[in-house]
Amino acid sequence: MGLPDEPVFLRSNAIIEPLVDRFYAAMHIVAPVQASMNLANVHVPLLESYLQNPQVHLAASNNPALRGGYFVNIEESRSNEVAELLDGIKRDRADMLAFAAAIADAESMLEQHARGFDLTPLYPRLPSPLNGLVELAYDTGSQPSMRYIEPLVYTSPVYDRGRQSVQLSLDDGVERPFILSTPRLPMPGVLDLPLQFDHPGLDALFAARTTATTFGRLREALELDDGQAAQLATLLSDAPSLSPDRHIENGGRIRYFGHACLVLQTPDVAIVTDPFISTDNRHGDRYTLDDLPDRIDYVLITHGHQDHIVLETLLALRGRMGAVVVPRSSRGSLCDPSIGLYLKAIGFNVIEVDDFDEVPFEGGRIAATPFLGEHADLDVRAKSTFIVQLAGASAFIGADSSGIDPVLYRYIRRRFGKVDMAFLGMECDGAPLTWGYQGLLTRPVTKKMSDSRRLSGSNAKQAADVMRELDADEAYIYAMGEESWQGHVMATTYNEDTFQLKQIDEFLGWCTDQGITAEHLFNRREWRW
Template identity: 35%
Template structure:
């Protein structure tokens, strides 16, 4: 008798969680996690418990809910949020102590103004950080430190036991709560499995999107670890095979836009995926997205541009891990609090990872991948973990610039002399980003003035900067992307543009400019596939 075969439904989504909060890279690095948990998560949850009616009202108003300052939980969940606060205080109080230790270390180093040797300060390093930091001075006698990250991941401060994955089913009437403001609590509409992110279990589950399993195999996967939530695992599966499946390219170079800042670039011999944030298909977006069932079963290289959650998206990465050969990431500064190593973070997730420096090349069967310097979009912080990618296949050159900004046009002129003109130039134009403290504020231990916040923003290219890139690289086609316009990404983007938004105005000018030059141009939203003959 033939056993019934089950597929993981296409409208099943996941929330990877660290202590019930949506996981993004800085929540995996031990010290940054302690800072965000103490200074952001606890603050938001305390605010909700103390004034939950305001939060509930605010989340009913799109204008108020933006920015991630309001917890999107219900009146009935107040007690559960209070329990999570108590758990943070009692079981994970070490995080509060680590946060205080970082503050003390910052104060210690700021007080060292003589320019003399910093070595005597090792004795004054807070006890919790002793042996985990190296103190140093720059050429102008300014003291600082680096975290010894490889050691921290092997310390008691890195806890895989607080990692879990929550499964849910997409609703076309109810949006997922914004990821940076709201904990994911066990509820009747989810099923949370407690296992580390590097567990082989996740590969077995996510393969079931395209490779069916028996009912017994599915039951074993979902009952092999502790669970919470009221959703029955059987509701996550269907007997119907996916109707949209992967189709390999022929002889051409194929470029598929897979959403937000994601591109799949292929020939018949290799596949390169950049910044994947893969949407789950539902009735509401069925014809607008390229989802997991339409991606190749083997991806030679997965390239990541920079350490922001809409580019290094753990939700998508976990579901792709079983398909990926190697991940390419930008080279890291080494131990900066604001710039944790992507190589080490992704290594904890079970990936094979290689770092590339500026202008370093990785060969492909039909060409190469080149790491291109990435300027801007990080509020002037010394963030090294950022790179754009140039993929050259069969002589076709595709530049994926993500949120990089043309702050120094001479740099691109130097690069153009080395790589020549482009076939495709793709650039993000999120030209009015949030103040840098919106993302990095939890890592600061001193007050930042309003003037500094407003001046130092997470800006990408505006029209003038992007137009200079067109003039320099003379592309045959221009793509404007990574604007967060796709509604199905609102749960992590949190943007709501109007016609008068500068992002729309500036990118619209870019479209008109390219049309005037006779260059095909498109502002990407929803799936798009190009064949470069």
């Protein structure tokens, strides 16, 4: 690196990995109620299991058949560091662990004593960590429940911002291993910073992708010592690597950036859906961060699963966003944390929408539409599909919504008219209930029960029903984790005999018979009009 005041830019392939207690940050391990449960019920037992037999975890982590399983992929020679991490969690996160234990105790108390009569006498019996943070209630069938007052939990000792840190490194093009179950220990060539996710230095760093700054300013903004500053220098370049066609001068354009990420543009507005974007620009077979417009007016988040609300991409884009549009939750449900509160707490400008709310912009509108299924039959309401109308065209952003009740899509068409393009996920044999929600379950479920409740989107028939009811002219199916830069989060493995791919082929055949343009997307695609 040159002089401290020479202009520099952040390299295109710079990666940020947001961490909580060194685990990769997904919403359910940051939002405080769910984070407490996952810390107590998933991460602590996982680390304890690893320390009992590291070799079992290593063997499982390297077994392709077990890809995506919850195993710790750390060499036994570093097990002492894992032990130190576990000891620190038990010592420093005592409030969170006590909160999780209190939830279990309170649920048991409700099961025993809430029998349809007045709940007032049960408040004094609540474990003290819950005092002031919950409300007890019955549904109309006299089934008791506990509602968490989430805004207050974010101000309580349960939301420990000291858990947060980041790792910065360069994408070397090698697919990262599954990351959700393995803590990220310090590594050579990786810049570890004890910064909270809303630290302004991170926005200063990522602004340097599009606007020149200086090494000295970045060092000061990130509060680096000499050793850290030397590592920062490896992330910087003397020139940007932005794509010259990242903006458009007329008409409309949609670009597919992989998985469920679309960039919808006119000369006046840019909208990004579920951003999960490659940082490796060497191949020419994909759009990367280099291809994003300098200003993003709206980011649409369809739901809270870790492949749709990807904090590592969101943090890299926060400084150039107008607002994040998110579906409103049911307020205080254990399985349904508020996406809005989560993002606001880490520095994002948020617009929350209910079904059929609209966000107008010059020349178009964004409309939130219902999202069915895909959450293992849990009462999760923070999920939304979207209709985006711009430059005279309309697109249905279907994410992983299921066509289990086709009549819903008839109502959507009646309200918003015919859809030109429909984008759908067809992960129709998704992971079982316990893969995504084990840490939140307060009552055990059998394997048979868990396997029957899956994180599944539409199969061929359901996707066809969606298309028929929307009267859409074109159908596009997301790649659903097949792209190479997503394995660390997705851990999907498909082959020609995979049920999901056969269902997609069946759906594409149906589209051909109906005269509908259809395609299974992969890596990149562009539409102009």
